[in-house]
Amino acid sequence: MAATDQGPSSRMKAVGALALAAIPLSQNAHSAVQPDYGEVAVRVSQYQEDDSPAERTLYPVTERFSIDVNQLRIAAPVGRRWYLETELVYETLSGASPMQTYKNEDGQSVLVTSGATIDEERTQGSFSATHYFSEGTLGLMLASSSENDYESLAFGMNGTLELSNKSTTLQGSWSMSNDTINPSDPEISVVRQEATDAKKRSLSIYEGVTQVINRRIVVQGGVGYTRHSGYLSDPYKFEDRRPSTRDQVTANISYRQYLYAGRAAALHLDYVWYTDNWGIRSQSLTTKWVQSWQLWSMTTFQLAPMWRYYRQTEASFYRLEQDPPDNEFSSSDARLSSYGATSLGVEAELKIDMISLTASYENYMSSTDLGILQKSNDEAPGLVSFQVWGAGIAWRF
Template sequence: MTPKSKTLKNNALMALAAAASLPLSSQAEVTPEDHIVAYRYSQYSEDDNPRERTITPETGRYDIEVHQFRHARPLGEDWYIDGQMQYETLSGASPLQTYEEDGKSVLVTSGATIDEQRFDLKVSPKRYFDEGTLGGTLAYSTENDYESIALGADGSLELFDKHTTLLASFSASYDTLSPTDIDEFPTREEFDGKNKRIVSLYQGVSQVIDKNRVIQIGAGLTHLSGYLSDPYKTFDQRPDERDQFTISTLYRHFFKVGDGAALHADYRLYADDWGVSSHTITARWAQSFNTSSVQFLVTPLVRYYRQTEADFYTLERFPAGEHFSSDSRLSAFGAITLGLDSRVQWQNWTLSLDMQYYTSDEDLGLIETSDTETPSLLTYTILSFGTEYRY
C-alpha cells in the first residue's frame, strides 16, 4: 500500500470515532472497571476518477475492508490495559501523476492490480493516580510493502480541585518501505529498504468552565525525516525533512435537550515548512434518547477543511528542480465531510452504525483557490458496523 493511501485511509477511519459527552461536573479520571470485548467492520470506497480527465484505461480507485478487534480490562486497582488488532484488505488503482496538457489537467493511474493486506497491533497500558494518569503505547503495523513500529507515552495532571488538567504526549515511529512490482518497474528497486522516522509532541490544557462546559487548547509539533517521497508516483521528489505545527481548540457543551445532548465544536490550525497550511472546523451534535431499557445516541457531524498548496507542487509533465510532486494531497483544495454516528445500548451490549461521506474539490477552498483542475482529489464513503460487550 502506498504511503498516500495509508494516510488517507487512516485519516478517514479515525474520523468515525466521535463519542458522546455527559454533563461535566469534573474531569477527574478514575480507573475503568469494565472488561470490554468489541468488534467493528468498516467498508471504505472511493469514487471513480473522472473519465474525461483520465488518460489511462482504469478509472476505479480503492475499496478497503477493515476488521477491528478490541479487548480492554483492568489490571489490579490502578492499571488498565487496552489491546487492539486490525486487519484490512485493499484493492483498486492508484494515481501515478497529474499534469497539464493543452490547458487541462489529465490523470495517469496504475492498473487495477493493487491487492494488498495490512495487519496492525497496538497495546496501551495506563496507570491511574489520584491526581492524573501515565500511559504508554506500543504499536506494530505490517503490509505488503510497508512496516512500522511505534512507541508512545502520554500523561495528565489534574489541578485546582480537578477543574484544570494538563495534558502531554510523545510518540515516535520508524517505518521501512519495500516497494512491490520491482520486476515490472525496475526503478522502484532503489527505494527498497528506505526509512522514514516520525517524532511528535503535544501539550495541552483542559479547563472545566462549569458543570456543562469544558474547553481544551493544545499545540503539537511533528518532525518527519528520511524518505518522504512516494515511490509509486511518477516524478515525485520531496524534501527529506518536514516540520509540522498544529494548534487545536475543543469545546464541549451539555444541553438538557431530550434525554441529554452535547455540542462538540473543534478547530485546528496546521502549518508546515513545505508551504502547506490548513484550517479544519468540525461540529457534532450528540443527542440521547432513552427508554426504560434501551439507550439511543445519534450524532450528526459536519466538517470543513481547506489548505494551501506545497511550495514544490507542480503539474509540469517533466518537472525540473530539486523538489517536485503532483500529489493531490499537496495541492490547494477544500473538503466537506458529512457523517452520522448512531449507538444503541441495551444492558451490557452496544451496537453502532456509522456513515460518512467526504468530498474534496479545488473550488471548495473558497480562499486562494486554484484555477487548475486536480482530478485525483478524493470523494469517498465509509460504512461501519460495530458491537461491544462490557462486563
C-alpha cells in the same frame, strides 16, 4: 487532514484509525477515573472512493480504492491502578492508484493512473497500559503495522495531571515511529529500486489543557509538533521528489456545552490550525450534536450528526509539469494541492444493559472550488471523495 499521507499504506492506516475512533461513542478521553469494567469490541468498516473522472483520466481504469477494515479491541482493569488495552486490525485494499497529474497540450489537467487494480493487506496490533493516580494518569503504547510494502513500529507515552479540584487537566503525549519501505514490483522503475529498504522516522509531541468552566461547559486547547525525516517521497508516483524532512505544527481548540434538549444533549465544536515547512497551511472546523434518549430501563440511544469543513494551501513544490527538472523538488500529488473539503456524517449507539451496538456513516467530498481563500486555476482530478460505513458491537463485563 493535512495531506500527510503518502499512498495506499497511509490511506489504509488512516481509515483504520477513523473506524476505531467510533468505539465507543460515549468514551470520555478526559476522565482520570479508572474504568471498573472490561470490554470486548468488534467493528467492521467499509471505505469506498468515488471513481476518477473518465474525461480527465488517461488510462481506462477509473476505479479508486476500496478498503475493508476488521477490528477487535479487548480492554480490562488490572488491580486498582492499571487499565490494559489491546487492538488488532486487519485491512484489505483494492483499486487503481493515481500516479501523476500533468497538463496536456490543451492546458487541461490529465490524471495518469496505475492502469491495473492494486491488491494489498495490512495487519496492525497495538497494546497500551494506563496507570491511574489520584491526580492523573500515565500511559504507554506500543504498535506494529505490517503489509507487503511497508513496516512500521511505534512507541508512545501520554499523561494527564488534574489541578484546581479537578477542574483543570493538563495533557501531554510523546510518540515516535520507525518505518521501512519496500515498494512492490521494484523491477518496474529505478525509483522503486532506489526506495527499497528506505527508512522513514517520525517524532510527535503534544501539550494541552482542559478547563471545566461550569457544570455545562468544558473547553480544551493544545499545540502539537511532528517531525518526519527520511524517505518522504512516493515511489509509486511519477516525478515525485519531496524534501527529506517535514516539520508540522498544529494548534487546536475544542468547546463542549452540555444541554437538555429532549433527555440530554451536547454541542461539540472543534477547530484545528496547521502549518508545515512544505508551504501548506490548513484549517478545519468540525461541529457535532450528540443527542441521547432513555428508551426504557437499562436501554439508551444516542445519535450524533457531524459536519466538517477543511481547506489547505498547496505545497511549495506542487506542480503539473510532465517532465519537471530532475534537480528540483516536485510532486503532482493532489493531496499537496490547494483544495477544500466537506464531510457529513452520523454516528449512532444503542446500549442495552452491558451490550452496545454502534453504526456510522460519513460522506467526504473535496474539490479545488471548496478552497475558498486560495483557489487554484488548475483542476486536480486526483482529489478524492469517499464514503465510509461502519458497524460494531461491544460487550462490557
